[in-house]
Amino acid sequence: MPQKEFNFKEQLKERGYKLTHQRQAVLDVVLNHEGQHLSTEEIYELVKATNPEIGLATVYRTLLLLDRMELVYKIDLDDGCNRYEINRHNEDHRHHHLICTKCGMVEEVQEDLLDSLEEQILKKNNFVVKDHRVKFYGYCKNCLEAMEQA
Amino acid sequence: MPQKEFNFKEQLKERGYKLTHQRQAVLDVVLNHEGQHLSTEEIYELVKATNPEIGLATVYRTLLLLDRMELVYKIDLDDGCNRYEINRHNEDHRHHHLICTKCGMVEEVQEDLLDSLEEQILKKNNFVVKDHRVKFYGYCKNCLEAMEQA
DNA sequence: ATGCATGCAAATTATTTGCAAGGTT
């Protein structure tokens, strides 16, 4: 029970929201599935394991809330639904996705080389960048090997 | 009537598709509204001006087709619908969006500094990057000024 | 003629909302 749990309650209270076991359960699922880009429906199914009475609408509402509180990070993997990851503020906001257009695999890259680009944007466009989303499309290792053999 | 029109017919034929005036009209609208990130619904409305008989489903089908043919470029501006731009292959695939989280303004940036990052990804992840999408979120010039005055 | 393409309406999918009932502080 790290201080994170405590913080959640505090952070909710600061904004006038209450801590419910449904909200805790949704956050826990996202926390326990780091790097898995779960969809709302998938999170719903996982939460039902411990909280069978939860409604899908509540999961939607909770994820909207967590997104607004910046506790989760919404990602769009072009499959028609929203997906979420835990938002680790300590690592800053930098973290990109590699999407294989052959097999659909999604991998993550941590490095960040966009700082200089963001500086240029500030100078040329008078636009202050607060966050960014980067998706790279291409071929993953496995698909490349399969293609070479063919 | 530049060769582009001719190419369209050829490119369709290569894939076993036919040139219809509906398809031409949809392409024309996207061509004539460069830089405007039109939604399917907006394109439908614009096409109706010249082709009142066209159905919304046809616009959806045509944009899917144009996307597969890489003649248009699908963008997601987080407003719940797909938006499209003409895909200018000659400028390579580099072109990013600045999205103001205050007022919703969308601006474009042309520069591309991601090449070195793509090289690193190839080395570290064995992933060959063919395309990428970059969205920068922040505050535009106007909103910054408004915030300073407050 | 042949077979892809279209328009319309109905179906689907993801998400949101209204509302009465329940839970948190």
Place this chain on the structure above:
DNA sequence: AACCTTGCAAATAATTTGCATGCAT
């Protein structure tokens, strides 16, 4: 007690699909 939250079902919104008809080759 006061008010936020929830679950359910109904409502939306964007997109897709079935099908009879229409058009391009």
